[in-house]
Amino acid sequence: MFWPSNSSSNEDLVKNLKRTGVVRSDAVFNAMAKTDRAKYLAQIETPDGGHVGELAAYQDVPHPIGYLQTISAPHMHGHAMELAYAAIKDVRHPRILDVGAGSGYLTACLGRMVEDNGHVFGLEIVPGLVQFAKKNIQTADGDLIDRGVVSVRCHNGWDGLPNEAPFHYIHVGAAAEAPPQALLDQLADGGRMVLPLDEARGGQVKHALLSGDRPVAWVPPTVAKLSTSNDGAVQDEAYQDSPCPIGFNQTISAPHMHAHILELAQVTCADVLKPRVLDVGAGSGYLTAALARLVEQDGGRVFGLELLPALAQSARKNVLNAAPDLIETGVLSLHCYNGWYGLPTEAPFHFIFVGAAVSSPPQALLDQLADGGQLVIPVDDPRGGQALKWRRVSIIDTGCVTLVPHYEA
Numbered sequence: 001m002f003w004p005s006n007s008s009s010n011e012d013l014v015k016n017l018k019r020t021g022v023v024r025s026d027a028v029f030n031a032m033a034k035t036d037r038a039k040y041l042a043q044i045e046t047p048d049g050g051h052v053g054e055l056a057a058y059q060d061v062p063h064p065i066g067y068l069q070t071i072s073a074p075h076m077h078g079h080a081m082e083l084a085y086a087a088i089k090d091v092r093h094p095r096i097l098d099v100g101a102g103s104g105y106l107t108a109c110l111g112r113m114v115e116d117n118g119h120v121f122g123l124e125i126v127p128g129l130v131q132f133a134k135k136n137i138q139t140a141d142g143d144l145i146d147r148g149v150v151s152v153r154c155h156n157g158w159d160g161l162p163n164e165a166p167f168h169y170i171h172v173g174a175a176a177e178a179p180p181q182a183l184l185d186q187l188a189d190g191g192r193m194v195l196p197l198d199e200a201r202g203g204q205v206k207h208a209l210l211s212g213d214r215p216v217a218w219v220p221p222t223v224a225k226l227s228t229s230n231d232g233a234v235q236d237e238a239y240q241d242s243p244c245p246i247g248f249n250q251t252i253s254a255p256h257m258h259a260h261i262l263e264l265a266q267v268t269c270a271d272v273l274k275p276r277v278l279d280v281g282a283g284s285g286y287l288t289a290a291l292a293r294l295v296e297q298d299g300g301r302v303f304g305l306e307l308l309p310a311l312a313q314s315a316r317k318n319v320l321n322a323a324p325d326l327i328e329t330g331v332l333s334l335h336c337y338n339g340w341y342g343l344p345t346e347a348p349f350h351f352i353f354v355g356a357a358v359s360s361p362p363q364a365l366l367d368q369l370a371d372g373g374q375l376v377i378p379v380d381d382p383r384g385g386q387a388l389k390w391r392r393v394s395i396i397d398t399g400c401v402t403l404v405p406h407y408e409a
Helices: 010-019 026-034 074-088 105-114 127-146 181-185 255-269 286-298 309-322 324-328 363-367
Strands: 063-066 069-071 095-099 119-124 150-154 167-172 187-198 205-211 214-218 244-247 250-252 276-280 301-306 332-336 349-354 369-380 386-391
Touching: 010 026, 010 074, 026 074, 026 105, 063 127, 074 105, 074 167, 074 187, 095 105, 105 119, 105 127, 105 150, 105 167, 119 127, 127 150, 181 187, 244 309, 255 286, 255 349, 255 369, 276 286, 286 301, 286 309, 286 324, 286 332, 286 349, 301 309, 309 324, 309 332, 324 332, 363 369
Parallel strands: 095 119, 095 167, 119 150, 167 187, 276 301, 276 349, 301 332, 349 369
Antiparallel strands: 063 069, 187 205, 205 214, 244 250, 369 386
16 A cells, blocks of 8 residues: 655554554564565665665565566555464464565565464575575574574475475465465465466456465456455455555556646646647556546547556456447557657657656657646655656656656566
8 A cells, every 4th residue: 555655764664554554463563663674675776776775665666676576565565464464373383485585575574473483484486586585584684594484495486385384374476377286285274375366368467365275356446346354355445545456566556646647637738639648657547548538528639558468458458348438439549568668659748647757757758748748757756755746847846656666678
């Protein structure tokens, strides 16, 4: 869950997770408070050759960690931790398997939660990330390794770790078409496994909570339902003012952010005949469709760009389901394309929105602005976090916000 203010420390980060309802139990709060996220990002090199600063590490956004992998946003780790606590709170000697250890951060958080009487086994298939995770845990929380609470191994997580089974909780950080049978076989009686499941129809990713053989779908709000309860009851979260995951380490932003962007677009396009709008990072397609509704009466057009093929397909499917007339009338079109290049064949644009943070606005997008047009983009603040800025007519800070960082193609 995102919040519109910055966290300046690990303690602030965890308090924000608690304030927004992601973290609910004292056990999870204490474990995450003891595990400093910044220490697991300190060695990560950013695209400009620098490193992830402490303040950036405490924002609720994912970060690339190399090898085309990411460390998930803190709210995702908070959800995983709460599910873990629900699974092991009544177990005397809990055993946990973390498939896809990555940076080692979640593995260490789980270790802190069970350090008095349990064991956590982290699996990572990429040798470079295995060494990265081990180094991070040894540096930041070395006692967990020294006491045998946590171990990280280079192993194919789809095979599990049968010689250490059964496990009371298994967390899988990579999507699968179906729960791997080997992992199901390694669940203890009453144990639970959480993993993202690719939907067979394409596009959407479900996070499945399995208890025994009974799956419970945890579906992103682009499909209007989200299960957050342990008993499988489905709760409607689509209308809450909070961002939600849509798969592939991406999110749909909170409604207040979309409203803010739409107001900026309205100001820019109000006096323009046939305004042209570019939405870079279409994601679920929701904001792209809302922008199209904004300009359709004035003969405008909106072009949505999405780098990830599965998300581009998902966005198109969502728009066809919810607002097919926008596509049928040509008001809206979606393209699988690197948004950093813009869409020169359809330029110039009167309004360009970019949903990914950058250190500076891409020149290609600036070049595609119409006279008097505006580019709205989250720009990395050197002090940490992102500041939302708009370019060309003026440069104005609208307060610090957290959005998904940009990943190179």
